[in-house]
Amino acid sequence: MENVRGRTVLVTGASAGIGKAFAKVFAAKGWNVILTARRLDRLEALAVEIEAKYKVGAIAIEQDLAAPDSVDKLVAAISDRRVLTVDGLVNNAGFSVPGHYAKTAWADQERFLRVMVTVPCELAHVLLPPMVQRRFGRIINVASLAGLIPGAAGHTLYGASKAFLIRFSESLLLENRRANVLTTALCPGFTYTEFHDVIGTRDKVSKYGKAWWSTSAEVAVAGYDGVMAGKPIVVVGRRAKQISALMKVLPESVALGMVGRQSKTFRSEEPGTSDNEPS
Template sequence: MSRRTILVTGASAGIGAALARVYASEGWNVVLTARREPPLRALADQIEAAHGVTAAVVTEDLADPAAPERLVATLASRGLTIDGLVNNAGFSRVTGFLQTSLADHRAMLQVMLIAPAELSRLLLPGMVERGFGRVLNVASVAGHLPATGGDTLYGPIKSFLIKASQGLHLETQGTGVHVTVINPGYTLTEFHDVNGSRAEVSKAYPAWMWMTADRVARIGFAACEANRPQVTPGPMNTVLVALARHLPEGLALKMAAGHARRLARI
């Protein structure tokens, strides 16, 4: 039997790179995509050497509205059949809604909301037709919590991804396709370096609240294989999500405001 192949977006670092390594360790060939080619090439070489699978690289900027269709066309031109999809690419802007440019807002929505929906729509029919597929969407604990002032769109976008994943999970039941959404909390990656909040979050939240990207990736892989609709890694994150379902809105908003103050963003 030929190896399965999974496409991982945002694979150049963090949870995306960790998920690529986990799938490769389980015998999957991987296709790595992100904007930066050098880290993708380095990861591909590492994966092939460590696991004896094929790791292909396709550089693409999902902020371009044409990128999802172009990416899928590139895969087809290379003769690659995609059996799995990890929608991981993402970033945040913590400078405040009014202080962030319209272009940055548009890019965030394109990369984190529209691109996952389009890639899922483009690749799922083939998975259903073949009777096998895996879709793992990387959301966030933030998708279950009130939106944070200063990082206004991030939580709502992740909420969309959670709800959309739940719908796809139900829609693909009995087809051999598993759809799971994972909701990480604070994870040790370069995410907070990129958005400029590393110093604030490191000071505001103790080390025991953080998880490694590899641990998050392993939990996501296992949940998707088990066809769970969603998973929240870590007991503290699970408690936060449970609390969010039951707290009065006023209290929840006060907690979100306190979070923003700790990050010194508003």
């Protein structure tokens, strides 16, 4: 196994949930961490905790990734802190836009696409060439079980964005693994984070039993182990794995009908925007 102590990883959406868990998992393995999100107070508290507990470097950078120039500002801020190399990237930041597509505001959907699709691609595009040159890199794109099943009514672009991340991750892996730059799409099912509270579906998803749920730590550990092993896709959660396997064998029309019938049990019907960093 390669020695990763002293390497540096950038984690987006690191102030809570899966992103926070990822920061701790990487730090426990000896990585220095760069934490970015919109909530600086949470980031700074996490940075202090990580430095004290794991004896690695931790930097907190406030950044709203929905802003058009956010990646340029983030990269500049990293450079200003004299970070010479970024060896890992966890694209975790995200949110969802509840409601049916026609009832939502395009401005909200545009922000969604930037955070969920454009920023992960842009960050990878910036950080990938030096990784290839140094012949070491690890990229985790936090996707979802939603990217492996047919689209559902409501939160219209969410599953589509996650499916995009899965295919994007596969292509990056194929293009760069000979240079020891590995990419994994992480596909958790229901995860204990703030996500469902923020988008207003906590009462609906709470009806699902414990077998449906994973902790943020479980998801982050699975993602870390998966990318270090060079796995293109990692599905997390017992029920998520069962559903993923089932969708591979069902006819598309049958699978679409099943998802359609279940949509109202876990998706909000109210339009609006819900920023949430755990994704």
